[in-house]
Amino acid sequence: MTKKYALFSFLTLLTLMVILAGCSSSSAEEKKQLRIWTFTDEANYAVEKFQERHPEIDVDLLFITNDNYVQKLISVLQVEKNVPDVFFVERSYWPQIRQIPRLENLSQAPYNAGEILEQQYPYIQEEEKDEDGVVRGLGYQGTPGGFFYRRDLTQEYLGTDDPEEVAQHISSWDKIMDIGERVLEESDGQVHALSNWNDIGTVEGSSIDEPWVVDEKLVIDPVRENVVDLAKEARERRVIADYDSWGPAWTASMQQGTVMFYPQPTWGLPHIFESNAPDTSGEWGLAHGPKAFSGGGTFLAMYNGSENKDIAWEFMKFYTTDRDFLKDLAESEQYFLSNQEINIELADELTSDFLGGQKYFEFFNEAGEEVPSAPQTPYDNDINSIWDEKVNDYLNGRLQTKEDMIQAFKTEVGNYFPEIEVDE
Amino acid sequence: MSQVKTETIQQEKKIAKKVKPSHIIIHILLILLALICIVPFYIMIVYGTHTNADIASKFIILPGQALADNYQYMTENINIWRGFLNSFIIAGCSTALTLYFGALNAYGFAKYKFRGNKVLFWFVLATMMVPQQLGLVGTFRIMYMLNLLDTHLALILPAAANAFAVFFVKQFIDGTIPNEVIESARVDGAGEFKTFNRIILPMLAPALAALGIFAFIGSWNNFIGPLVLLFSNEKYPLPLLVQLLQGYYGTNYGVQYLGVALSVLPIIIVFAIFSKRIIGSVAIGAVKG
Amino acid sequence: MFSKTLQKDNYGYLFIAPFFIIFLVFGLYPILYSFYLSFTDWDGFTTPASVGLENYLRLFGDFFFWKTLFNTLAIWIVSVIPQLTVSLVLAVVLHEKFVKGKSIFRAVFFFPNIVTAASLGLLVALIFSWQAGSFNQFLMGLGIINDPVHWTDKPYFMRGLVSSILFWQYFGYSMIIYIAGLQGISRDLLEAAEIDGASKVRVFFSITLPLLKPIILFQVVTSIIGGMQIFDQPYTLTNGSGQPDNATLTSVMYLYDTAFTRYQYGYGSAIAFGLFIVIVIFSILSFTMMNMRTKNEQN
Structure with missing residues (x-):
């Protein structure tokens, strides 16, 4: 019995010592900890550089994949438990997130984010503000787009690989469809002009005048209807290849050279083309298409209940305004910035080997000036996905006519969001 | 002749x-x-050893050489072994709670003739008919109020109230444990809880073993519960990690196959060893039910 | 003496107390709270605002609620009928003496039942994927098709696929239960019938089947409650989308989407109760059918 007792007290003592040792070691360092959530692994680079600059700050970065990210973010914001100090938000979810009353007001002092916005492209400035014009987040990424093309294919079928001349060939959808038809025939059905109908949607989507919901009423902008007609025509004339976006066949087509044009924003260069078709470096070009557009984008927002607002802001400022870091980022990661001033400074020097030496910063700067600011609503992500499903159903023939398609779309929106008025 | x-x-x-x-x-x-x-299952294992390019181009019958690469790639974002540990913690603790409190409750109903015994027992039976999803939103809410969101406890604690376990064990007690056992323990001066813990519980072992297998498999495979109640990847049990594969590696089929294979292989191994027992417990459960 | 036993009997309350406390907190309270929420509008950020019966009125007129109920029922029926029949035939066959390797067959057929449903859903999604799926590669390798078939874009096919996964998971389970039931039927009885010249088929229909009736009905009733809650398999099969054409969107997926991705907690709760009412109706229906049948037979 006494032996047992001795052993027990010894173990208790040991446990206590371990706990005490643990406590004292952690209290000795007393680093400030900044908690960041991201849906993209590109945050790693920025965090690394930020920690080099600020060794006194300990950054805890959590990477959650896109599918679950927003849901989790909204959950923690609702229950205000384990909320990160700073969180990344992708553009498609941003209009929904920026309305949540847990985001810090960045227009006010000490942040005065308005000064930072002045350095950015007009279309990004619009997106950073909520419905009352208060800045709720900072975009660090510039996302104007262009038509990425395979130089070998344009050389073969258009007789040129010069960006200016290619741009002449694809200055309207009509021209692109004509090219598509011809190329399909000449290549015995191997080569398509575009990969799927979303390519048309991506380009045209930036040119809408009215968002999905105006004064609690569902509105279908004529531009969106036009996309459906264009997609149907492209499908019927077999101009598009119908590879699932981000599917294995789609990524494989870049390597195989079975699609001529991929309209994609700036980040498509490292994240889509270089990563999926590394063996084709130098064979790509970048040209302006029928319209200027932008795609995606990432915003940094701060939790208004955060206890580390000072270092949170330090990080956000670093990622959007720090000249040294941003130049590094642009050069080593081929990262096109939201900061127009720095992009302009770099425009002359930065070329891409992957794009056959093209000055792509210069290219995107031109494009960025032209990008219209498409109005957004908190419903965008949900309604967009319903719309895309219905367009798919129409293109695949499950919905016979465009009228059926629009009716099905309206029914579904009205069902999911009874507060939105839908005219039948 | x-x-x-x-x-x-x-x-x-x-x-x-x-x-x-x-x-x-x-x-x-x-x-x-x-x-x-x-x-x-064969496809799952073989395809997990191939590169994405192989998988996209032809039908495969034999194993390939990309196993190490796929594994390497998967571990960048998904710690499947951590998922195993989490699943073990959740399923193990849940099963222990289900068995102990299920047996305790069943014993209470079987051997003590208190007022309301019958009514309360019918009530327990009736709860078996109520689908788990009915209280899904409310469960989220109470876990928030108790500060249990994003903790394993949120998945473990409710296991203590498993109506099927009560029903199952009570049947067993009614059939196999005579009152004399309890009477003689009382004569020996043992307290009521001591009698249960020291004498009754060991006698219930066969029923608890069968029930434990059920409870463990059920908890191990639970999907919607952790999907709603957990937020952090490092707390995820296996089924959620499997679902995460689609998010991280949507275009890389080799990695997805490998992840699925790793989540299923241990089940194959355990089943290969204990298949008789597991199948036996299912049969017992059904006949009793 | 009397008072002593009474005292002892009151110990029973102590024994059942932990269960009931946990049940009240984690079982009953959530249900009551969901019930309360079903009369409110709540997005998780503000306080719930009472809206009376609005959610239930919306539910009644919600085309998608009825569609998901239809989907769930369709998936359930298409899986449960072959599940209960094929497994019965298998049970009878595996009960026969001449079959070799019984325990191996039993184990192989039962195995999918204990595999995580989420894993099975993803596995099937990979196999039937459009442009890189092994099923298409297989058919193309055999020369049956030239271009990959877009299976995931075919509503009936995908709904059938969910049913197939459920069948795959549960036929072995049903088979084990039937075998347990068959072991309760005396072999002598069956053999006597055969010696009397009855064919195996005849023996099956006039002796085995009637004796197994309670077990068959037990399986039907339990599978209703489980079948109406189908979630894991279609969720992982379609990566949560319930596509194509919402054909694989089950009622619980709709409940989950409404409450936890559109943050309409009030309406989500109303869907839960709507679904519950449907389950109750089906359970009562099957119970009465069971009673009517036994009564008819007694007459």
């Missing part, structure tokens, strides 16, 4: 038995069905 005759008849019988065509057809059909059951 007659001996020889019977022998030949027996031989004829044997031969007749062997070549009976209906029996062969039945065996062939059984084997075919078994193959259909096995092939997807």
Whole structure:
């Protein structure tokens, strides 16, 4: 019995010592900890550089994949438990997130984010503000787009690989469809002009005048209807290849050279083309298409209940305004910035080997000036996905006519969001 | 002579038995069905060892060489072994709670004739009919109020109130534990809880073993519960990590196959060892039910 | 003496107390709270605002609620009928003496039942994927098709696929339960019938089947409650989308989407109760059918 007792007290003592040792070691360092959530692994680079600059700050970065990210973010914001100090938000979810009353007001002092916005492209400035014009987040990424093309294919079928001349060939959808038809025939059905109908949607989507919901009423902008007609025509004339976006066949087509044009924003260069078709470096070009557009984008927002607002802001400022870091980022990661001033400074020097030496910063700067600011609503992500499903159903023939398609779309929106008025 | 005759008849019988065509057809059909059951698992294992490019280009029958690469790639974002640990913690603790409190409750109903015994027992039975999803939103809310969101406890604690366990164990107690056992323990001066813990619980072992298998499998495979109640990847049990594969590696089929294979292989191994026991417990549960 | 036993009997309350406390907190309270929420509008950020019966009125007129109920029922029926029949035939066959390797067949058929449903859903999604799926590669390798078939874009096919996964998971389970039931039927009885010249088929229909009736009905009733809650398999099969054409969107997926991705907690709760009412109706229906049948037979 006494032996047992001795052993027990010894173990208790040991446990206590371990706990005490643990406590004292952690209290000795007393680093400030900044908690960041991201849906993209590109945050790693920025965090690394930020920690080099600020060794006194300990950054805890959590990477959650896109599918679950927003849901989790909204959950923690609702229950205000384990909320990160700073969180990344992708553009498609941003209009929904920026309305949540847990985001810090960045227009006010000490942040005065308005000064930072002045350095950015007009279309990004619009997106950073909520419905009352208060800045709720900072975009660090510039996302104007262009038509990425395979130089070998344009050389073969258009007789040129010069960006200016290619741009002449694809200055309207009509021209692109004509090219598509011809190329399909000449290549015995191997080569398509575009990969799927979303390519048309991506380009045209930036040119809408009215968002999905105006004064609690569902509105279908004529531009969106036009996309459906264009997609149907492209499908019927077999101009598009119908590879699932981000599917294995789609990524494989870049390597195989079975699609001529991929309209994609700036980040498509490292994240889509270089990563999926590394063996084709130098064979790509970048040209302006029928319209200027932008795609995606990432915003940094701060939790208004955060206890580390000072270092949170330090990080956000670093990622959007720090000249040294941003130049590094642009050069080593081929990262096109939201900061127009720095992009302009770099425009002359930065070329891409992957794009056959093209000055792509210069290219995107031109494009960025032209990008219209498409109005957004908190419903965008949900309604967009319903719309895309219905367009798919129409293109695949499950919905016979465009009228059926629009009716099905309206029914579904009205069902999911009874507060939105839908005219039948 | 007659001996020889019977022998030949027996031989004829044997031969007749062997070549009976209906029996062969039945065996062939059984084997075919078994193959259909096995092939997807075979595909899962083989495809996990191939690169995405291989998978996208042709049908594959034999293992490839990309296992290490796929594994390497998967571990960048998904710690499957951590998922195993989490699943073990959740399923293990849940099962322990289910068994102990299920047995305690069943014993209370079986051996104490307190007022309201019957009514309360019917109430427990009635809760078996209520689907778990009915209280999904409310569960989220109470876990928030108790500060249990994003903790394993949120998945473990409710396991203490498993109505099926109560029903199952009570049947067993009614059938196998005579009142004399309890009476003699009382005569020996043992307290009521001591009697339960020291004498009754060990006697329930066969029922608890069968029930434990059920409870463990159920908790191990639970999907919607953790999907709603957990936020952090590092707390995820296996089924959620499997779902995460789609998010992180949507275009990389090799990695997804490998992840699925790693989540299923241990189950195959455990089943290969304990299949008799597991199947036996299912049969017992069904007959009792 | 009397008072002593009474005292002892009151110990029973102590024994059942932990269960009931946990049940009240984690079982009953959530249900009551969901019930309360079903009369409110709540997005998780503000306080719930009472809206009376609005959610239930919306539910009644919600085309998608009825569609998901239809989907769930369709998936359930298409899986449960072959599940209960094929497994019965298998049970009878595996109960026969001449079959070799019984325990191996039993184990192989039962195995999918204990595999995580989420894993099975993803596995099937990979196999039937459009442009890189092994099923298409297989058919193309055999020369049956030239271009990959877009299976995931075919509503009926995908709904059938969910049913197939459920069948695959549960036929072995049903088979084990039937075998347990068959073991309760005396072999002598069956053999006597055969010696009397009855064919195996005849024996099956006039002796085995009637004796197994309670077990069959037990399986039908339990599978209703489980079948109406189908979630894991279609969720992982379609990566949560319930596509194509919402054909694989089950009622619980709709509940989950409404409450936890559109953050309409009030309406989500109303869907839960709507679904519950449907389950109750089906359970009562099957119970009465069971009673009517047994009564008819007694007459």
